Amino acid sequence: xxxxxxxxxxxxxxxxxxxxxxxxxxxxxxxxxxxxxxxxxxxxxxxxxxxxxxxxxxxxxxxxxxxxxxxxxxxxxxxxxxxxxxxxxxxxxxxxxxxxxxxxxxxxxxxxxxxxxxxxxxxxxxxxxxxxxxxxxxxxxxxxxxxxxxxxxxxxxxxxxxxxxxxxxxxxxxxxxxxxxxxxxxxxxxxxxxxxxxxxxxxxxxxxxxxxxxxxxxxxxxxxxxxxxxxxxxxxxxxxxxxxxxxxxxxxxxxxxxxxxxxxxxxxxxxxxxxxxxxxxxxxxxxxxxxxxxxxxxxxxxxxxxxxxxxxxxxxxxxxxxxxxxxxxxxxxxx
Amino acid sequence: xxxxxxxxxxxxxxxxxxxxxxxxxxxxxxxxxxxxxxxxxxxxxxxxxxxxxxxxxxxxxxxxxxxxxxxxxxxxxxxxxxxxxxxxxxxxxxxxxxxxxxxxxxxxxxxxxxxxxxxxxxxxxxxxxxxxxxxxxxxxxxxxxxxxxxxxxxxxxxxxxxxxxxxxxxxxxxxxxxxxxxxxxxxxxxxxxxxxxxxxxxxxxxxxxxxxxxxxxxxxxxxxxxxxxxxxxxxxxxxxxxxxxxxxxxxxxxxxxxxxx
Numbered sequence: 001x002x003x004x005x006x007x008x009x010x011x012x013x014x015x016x017x018x019x020x021x022x023x024x025x026x027x028x029x030x031x032x033x034x035x036x037x038x039x040x041x042x043x044x045x046x047x048x049x050x051x052x053x054x055x056x057x058x059x060x061x062x063x064x065x066x067x068x069x070x071x072x073x074x075x076x077x078x079x080x081x082x083x084x085x086x087x088x089x090x091x092x093x094x095x096x097x098x099x100x101x102x103x104x105x106x107x108x109x110x111x112x113x114x115x116x117x118x119x120x121x122x123x124x125x126x127x128x129x130x131x132x133x134x135x136x137x138x139x140x141x142x143x144x145x146x147x148x149x150x151x152x153x154x155x156x157x158x159x160x161x162x163x164x165x166x167x168x169x170x171x172x173x174x175x176x177x178x179x180x181x182x183x184x185x186x187x188x189x190x191x192x193x194x195x196x197x198x199x200x201x202x203x204x205x206x207x208x209x210x211x212x213x214x215x216x217x218x219x220x221x222x223x224x225x226x227x228x229x230x231x232x233x234x235x236x237x238x239x240x241x242x243x244x245x246x247x248x249x250x251x252x253x254x255x256x257x258x259x260x261x262x263x264x265x266x267x268x269x270x271x272x273x274x275x276x277x278x279x280x281x282x283x284x285x286x287x288x289x290x291x292x293x294x295x296x297x298x299x300x301x302x303x304x305x306x307x308x309x310x311x312x313x314x315x316x317x318x319x320x321x322x323x324x325x326x327x328x329x330x331x332x333x334x335x
Numbered sequence: 336x337x338x339x340x341x342x343x344x345x346x347x348x349x350x351x352x353x354x355x356x357x358x359x360x361x362x363x364x365x366x367x368x369x370x371x372x373x374x375x376x377x378x379x380x381x382x383x384x385x386x387x388x389x390x391x392x393x394x395x396x397x398x399x400x401x402x403x404x405x406x407x408x409x410x411x412x413x414x415x416x417x418x419x420x421x422x423x424x425x426x427x428x429x430x431x432x433x434x435x436x437x438x439x440x441x442x443x444x445x446x447x448x449x450x451x452x453x454x455x456x457x458x459x460x461x462x463x464x465x466x467x468x469x470x471x472x473x474x475x476x477x478x479x480x481x482x483x484x485x486x487x488x489x490x491x492x493x494x495x496x497x498x499x500x501x502x503x504x505x506x507x508x509x510x511x512x513x514x515x516x517x518x519x520x521x522x523x524x525x526x527x528x529x530x531x532x533x534x535x536x537x538x539x540x541x542x543x544x545x546x547x548x549x550x551x552x553x554x555x556x557x558x559x560x561x562x563x564x565x566x567x568x569x570x571x572x573x574x575x576x577x578x579x580x581x582x583x584x585x586x587x588x589x590x591x592x593x594x595x596x
Contacts, residue, residue, distance in 0.1 A: 059437055061437060081441075084438065084439045085439055093430055094430070094434060097426065098429060099359075100356060107355075111348060112349045112353065112435070113344065113439060114344050148434075
């Protein structure tokens with residue numbers, strides 16, 4: 001990565017709400033990452049992980065409690081006038097006067113946006129041309145989300161911040177938005193996206209970071225993050241074969257063997273092997289079964305997924321902190 | 336890199352774009368529109384019917400020169416101040432202010448833009464009321480019209496700044512029905528709108544002189560009576576401007592840009 005060519009640079013960012021001590025809340029606790037020009041970067045996390053709190057600092061809506069942010073080489077909070085004309089923002093919750101029509105809303109924004117697209121082009125872009133004369137209060141949640149996107153795209157931004165852009169959209173609307181975001185990225189727009197939809201991050205992001213409890217737990221390309229997690233091979237042994245009959249895990253190139261449950265009614269045992277080398281483990285198991293003439297039921301070979309990596313982070317860090325998982329709900333409420 | 340070649344926005348352009356949208360909204364809001372348009376005229380009318388009961392001897396005022404500045408005060412308080420408190424609070428509740436802050440418009444432009452239609456209506460009201468009261472009550476032409484203009488010019492931004500400051504301490508749209516009341520009633524009763532300060536006891540009058548709208552009304556009235564020295568006029572300007580500055584300072588420090596949840 002070319003260090004000098006970053007669109008976004010975040011260093012040890014912190015954001016605290018409320019007073020010092022137990023009454024306050026650290027939403028962002030030392031986050032660092034960089035996004036190259038033209039890159040599509042996703043911030044992923046559970047509710048209350050600190051995604052929106054982080055993005056609001058990047059958008060320059062608030063000053064950080066600690067650390068530094070640079071967007072296109074400037075401080076987005078202090079040098080707002082330099083940064084704003086070059087970025088587009090879609091907040092987690094769009095705010096529009098409910099009695100204005102879609103076209104009036106875009107016109108208002110166009111008057112506040114340097115180099116704005118023609119109003120009708122902006123509506124066309126997000127598929128709202130037919131709904132132009134409809135008041136905002138009559139638009140569906142998904143349509144409002146798309147109207148918000150139209151405003152974010154109005155000024156041909158160099159950097160686009162999208163905070164959960166597809167929440168409330170139906171499947172088709174989501175696909176359309178993905179397509180549009182990809183097109184913009186292909187045209188050179190840098191995009192920072194937050195989402196709690198794993199498939200959205202997987203489908204769009206060049207790189208992503210998974211946030212948890214105000215920190216970045218892991219970041220990198222999807223393949224890199226997934227590669228950190230083991231693959232799984234699951235199989236069910238016949239009644240007369242016991243897990244102990246399998247070759248030792250080292251010979252199977254597996255990390256560990258688990259027995260996820262009790263033997264079933266027919267006395268068959270299910271075995272789960274976790275491995276870094278799924279092909280080799282599967283080959284060894286299948287060769288062993290052929291040599292012994294054992295029939296394996298419920299055979300399932302599964303590469304690690306982003307979802308699994310995500311869930312591992314969500315659970316694992318709770319354990320490390322020695323905190324109870326219930327606290328997650330509290331954090332969600334304290335946004 | 337897509338550098339915009341056309342249409343870099345300006346402060347005025349942004350405030351006007353916001354003002355235009357806000358005007359559209361005001362024209363669609365019957366309740367706010369009618370109270371801004373009808374109330375000042377109605378109250379002026381009822382005021383003019385009982386001015387005959389006030390003993391104006393020794394105040395140098397006629398019923399006409401009492402009612403006229405009062406009507407302008409009503410236009411400022413009702414069409415601008417009270418109206419704008421609601422506008423600011425509702426836009427904040429709708430998350431419009433927060434969304435706008437993510438764009439190019441500055442905080443001042445956002446609040447000013449939202450105030451444009453209210454200021455416009457306030458100004459039009461002042462003109463309409465001056466003309467109709469002058470004709471109906473036989474008020475002679477003003478002796479020092481520039482003082483009246485100065486008063487209105489100070490009063491309009493002061494009302495907008497006070498409205499934003501009031502909105503800073505108003506949590507919901509429901510409470511925005513109540514929070515303008517103290518300022519509204521205080522102005523009507525103690526800033527010389529209905530009762531000239533000259534008929535009040537000295538100590539009370541002295542306190543009333545320091546209220547935000549009093550210097551505005553004094554200046555407006557002096558436009559007709561002509562009896563205001565340069566020193567007095569300067570003091571009035573300073574008092575009115577100080578309130579505007581104080582309100583604006585409060586807004587800069589305290590105005591919440593999104594609803595507290």
